[in-house]
Amino acid sequence: MTWDKGRGLIVLLVCAAAAQTRPGIFRIQPVRPVAELRVEALAAQPPAEQGSFRKSDLVDLAALDPRIKLDIRYATPDNFLSTPVYSSARAFLQRPAAEAMLRAHRELLKEGYGLLIFDAYRPWYVTKMFWDATPPDKHEFVANPADGSRHNRGCAVDLSLYDLKTGREIEMTGGYDEMSARSYPDYAGGTAEQRSHRQLLRGAMEKQGFTVYPSEWWHFDYRDWKEYAIQNVPFEDITHK
Numbered sequence: 001m002t003w004d005k006g007r008g009l010i011v012l013l014v015c016a017a018a019a020q021t022r023p024g025i026f027r028i029q030p031v032r033p034v035a036e037l038r039v040e041a042l043a044a045q046p047p048a049e050q051g052s053f054r055k056s057d058l059v060d061l062a063a064l065d066p067r068i069k070l071d072i073r074y075a076t077p078d079n080f081l082s083t084p085v086y087s088s089a090r091a092f093l094q095r096p097a098a099e100a101m102l103r104a105h106r107e108l109l110k111e112g113y114g115l116l117i118f119d120a121y122r123p124w125y126v127t128k129m130f131w132d133a134t135p136p137d138k139h140e141f142v143a144n145p146a147d148g149s150r151h152n153r154g155c156a157v158d159l160s161l162y163d164l165k166t167g168r169e170i171e172m173t174g175g176y177d178e179m180s181a182r183s184y185p186d187y188a189g190g191t192a193e194q195r196s197h198r199q200l201l202r203g204a205m206e207k208q209g210f211t212v213y214p215s216e217w218w219h220f221d222y223r224d225w226k227e228y229a230i231q232n233v234p235f236e237d238i239t240h241k
Helices: 034-043 095-109 124-133 136-141 192-207
Strands: 002-004 009-011 058-060 092-094 113-119 156-163 210-213 216-222
Touching: 034 124, 058 095, 092 095, 095 113, 095 156, 095 192, 095 210, 095 216, 156 192, 192 210, 192 216
Parallel strands: none
Antiparallel strands: 002 009, 058 092, 113 156, 156 216, 210 216
């Protein structure tokens, strides 16, 4: 464990000894067993919403450009809950958001970088699992299912950069899903190079209509998110596009 002076929190960074377990993944001890929370979440219903919404048109991000890389950790045990929550390693966004993200990706290619996707559309039941599993003092890093998440609307994407020459993920000030001050997009620590890469990603995404989430440098919301309803459709039921 390491002490995070910026927030006065003990940050749990577990590197499991098993060879098949990926090192450097931020992990928590779930408040309750994840299997139990999954059953409850699947039986629950998303919050009711009033008004009219655009028709959902979720696009498979892997089909946009072969240079967009996926690292869908929620389909593996290498995530903060240490267990898979998705049945497949896929990522989707509403079409306008997907097209905007693709434009950002193409701009970054000119700088020698590509986009590395961690997560995008997320069924509502997974948001409920995350909230119920996470200790209350870290709830700022997970969405309240009572309100729904912009991920649930298909208008949020978690992503980073990778080096086109080496294929390696670029190091940022904090790791993906790390629940500490290092995850803040304005965190002043880390190296100058890490902060520069973080700003490069942010600038490219903001230019295309995305806004960074205040607690997570990797999380970007598309400007039209309010125009789409909360969804609870599993990946298997999304028509391939």
